[in-house]
Amino acid sequence: MATRRNSYKLSVAATELGFAIATFGCGLFNAPIWVAGLAAAGMLAYWSVTRRVVLNRLRTAAWATVSAVASITIIAIIAGSYWLGLAVEGTL
Numbered sequence: 001m002a003t004r005r006n007s008y009k010l011s012v013a014a015t016e017l018g019f020a021i022a023t024f025g026c027g028l029f030n031a032p033i034w035v036a037g038l039a040a041a042g043m044l045a046y047w048s049v050t051r052r053v054v055l056n057r058l059r060t061a062a063w064a065t066v067s068a069v070a071s072i073t074i075i076a077i078i079a080g081s082y083w084l085g086l087a088v089e090g091t092l
Helices: 010-028 033-050 052-057 060-088
Strands: none
Touching: 010 033, 010 060, 033 052, 033 060, 052 060
């Protein structure tokens, strides 16, 4: 008997987009850099909670690799959003 796979929920994707947009707004309104760090920490926490079912199935080495790559990617997205907000600040 086949099991039904859980699909990636649109609400999870929308929340992750919300983090990026919020960080863009921080850059746009010239907020301190620690606010972007706070958004990155929140995004990392949200990512780990929403992926916990899959992460718990992995072995230690695979878990560490997936978590490291995801952390680097999330930090790059948040930093890019903040920088883009800073770059657009004078034009809007």
